Amino acid sequence: MAAEQINEQKYHEVWTKPVIRMGMITMLLASALSFLPLIYLYMVHGVLPPFAQAMTAWVLVASVFGAFYVVEPISYYPILGLAGTYISFLSGNISNLRLPCSAMAQEVVGVEEGTKQAEIIGTMGIIGSVVINLVGVTLAALVGTWLIGIFPQFVADAFRQYTAPAIFGAVFGQFAMRQPKLAPFALAIPMTLLYFKMPIWLVILAAVFGTIAISRVFYKMKIIH
């Protein structure tokens, strides 16, 4: 017990604290740097978004995505952990890249879910995915138009249309194996809500926290362990 506590404290010192500091600084810096291209447009071309229309656009875009600013970090947090959340929300592509890579890293190393080890290993998997991601988008930016020619049209179409569904299915299969009794609920809840045309942010919340609530009940009833 004593050893466990010392570890806790050390973990806090060498992991949690620096992770929060680095996370806050990089996220706030990234927020500010997001507007840099606009400064270029103003300085060099003398063009500025008109204030009224800029505010209108802000309202429009926030009404479409605003709920996700809150819902996504909360829903993904139990999986990504602290550092994983900072990285994933800076680098994006969370569902198709960060979550699968975090899960696979944990699967391959063989750590127990929800532990501190799992958090660190998952974070390492996410870091690996960011490196490849940055290489990919930089290549696309520099030579993409030229390189796209090497993909036959049907291969390019397949990647465009089916990568996300295939990877979503595969990750679901991977975790459904872990807790088969939760899987039907995880599909039934969002499908029902989608049928009734509920807003997407509500569907995400209900799917994640509904499944967690059911797992809590099943755990207490010793149906799953």
Next chain:
Amino acid sequence: MNGAGASEYISRRGIPFYKRGNGEEREVSVLDEVLKVANSMGAWLTAAPIVIIALVQVLLYYRQIYHAADAVNLKPEQLRKAFHTGMVTSIGPVVAIFIIMVGLMSVIGAPMAWMRLAVIGAAPTELTAATLGADAMGVKFGGEGYNLQVMAVSWWTMAINGVGWLLLVGLFAHKLEDVREKVGGGDTKWLGILSVAAMIGVFGYLNSRNLTKINGPFVAAVVGAVSMIVLLQVAKKMPKIKEYTLGIAMLVGMFAAMLY
């Protein structure tokens, strides 16, 4: 401003397409002059810092993990394995991002596509934001009247949208850790189940949109799931293939959808 400056730009260039995930095609054309600025050196230079921040952030965390590994009894080779698995697993999805990005580049320019896809957001999100920016100016995105000032509003809208996630996570993510500790209540077994339940919940939602009717995405999802389950069983006897399972399952799912 609406459309007034359009007559200055007579030459227009037809931009082939941007195909959405649901296969719907939209015709987008952007005025030459505007695209020239969108692809200028200045745009590259001002797009670069945020991409560099994304890289610096992971390098910082990478180093910190090596400092922290001791405290949780993780060996360097386990860390290397995790890093390697992350890279291998991401290859397939990154190829998809690559292909989608080339489409996006033709409508918002290479530097912006590079910047926006290196950070939070994905192609459909950015395209929606850019379009809403033009809407606010009363101009069709990439159409008649899409001049520099309208593009500035498009850029602004993409930026302010991404900042929504960046700011909220930057300011409040550490509060979520407190919530998790409270919900977990020190019961490590329950914390494990909670993580798995959250994962099943998220991916239940992500799949639900593809399972409402039997089509290509449906086949990709179902075949992807079945192949993953089979591959993980095989990997129990051949641990070497384990880190490739998700990549292979994805390709099998995609291939099946193409045949369908």
